[in-house]
Amino acid sequence: MASSFLGFTLLFIGLYGAEGFRNLYLSRCVFNSSDLKDIEYIYSTYYNKVELARFSSSVGKFVGYTVYGMKQAEHWNSDPSVLAQRSHSKERYCKHNIDNWYSNILTKTAKPHVKLSSETPPAGQHPTRLVCSAYNFFPKEIHVTWYSDGKEITSGVSSTEEQADGDWYYQIHSHLEYTPRSGEKITCVVDHASLENSLITNWDPSLPESEKNKIAIGASGLILGVILSLAGFIYYKRKHRGRILVPSN
Template sequence: MDPSALGWLLVIITINSADGFREYAVDRCVFNSTELKDIQYINSYYYNKLEYARFDSNVGKFVGYTKYGVMNADRWNKDTSLIAVRMAQKEAYCLNHVTAFYPHILTKSVEPTVRLYSRTPPAGHHPSMLVCRVYDFYPKTIKVRWLRDGQEVTSDVTTTDEMEDGDWYYQVHSTLEYTPRSGERISCRVEHASLKEPLVTDWDPSMPDSERNKLAIGASGLILGLILSLAGFIYYKRKARGRILVPTS
């Protein structure tokens, strides 16, 4: 290619890529099973990141979202062959991808991790509050229940919805407000598709988390103090050993 022509080509590419206008289309498949009836095919058209028209298999036609999109949707909907082609994509495009995803990704499951700890309740609430944090599990559906001596507790229980972690995993928090009784056993019971049987975690009231933390911090401080004291003593002894005593008259 002639160098001057190549130079002009680079100039044209640079001008068109800098703050240029971009139009593109995106195909999506929304589904909750491998059954064709549970699959939705969506074909969206964008101009500068703004969706101006869409074909939705659940609607069976194009829908416009801007003046330009409405004009094109009306024109495309008159073409019955185009509508038939788009409807066929639900099976030809979506079904093939969905059936490939399910056995390799979406049927996999990850067991939840459970942490049971106490929390200081707000003023005026029950004297004790336990939190059952369940996290890093997949798929989303999960059941978290509280048990007192093996019997389910339904009052004074607050459970959040499943929250996305942003990495395909989920987490959920359940709180129990209760008045402790001597000798009782409080447990958090978790049921999930990844578990062969429910996961039951018992609360150990022997020492609250806050007390454990205080004890750990105190022990760490004591050990550090002993180390510094020992280092100071060794330093003093070495200094004393190197001194020269001068007799005085």
């Protein structure tokens, strides 16, 4: 299943009175599939951020949470037309929008972009800390595993939760703290619904790309300095040889 317990929410907010008292009416749909039986419609009324009463399609009636809210719930529950209107919202409001979500968004997947890097560990801890980061994937569920020479590593492994980027994509960061051995092959394996096969990334113990770039820039600057110095020396020698010495009286 592409997603679980997602919510579609629509807010209706009104301000009344000079002092800015706020009435809030909130309709939302909680679902884990597009089947009508897996959908719950909830309608709530609030006053100054306090929920007064709520209708749930699972309960089939209004429930009050304050003294005033209980009076309102009793009044609404006594009106069959009000209950019928809220009950029909599960199919009219929720089912319609959820079908659109599943067809346009929730059935789509995005493959993760994986980056394997190293971090400087805190003093007194393991000499090496690797980070396997997966970016821009959807849906949320993902599995990251570490291997050493083909065998799964279970100790020294920690991971963040899947972090939402706010644009339907997620990211996750898995950390491995270990003592490197000569010739050891460390691998990060990512499994996701968007992938036909596991995404395998091997750790390259050579210098990271940023350090390589720094060295390349430094070496280029050094070579350029030598060339400029040599060109200046040659120019000076040629100019000196072409000079005619005039004897003084």
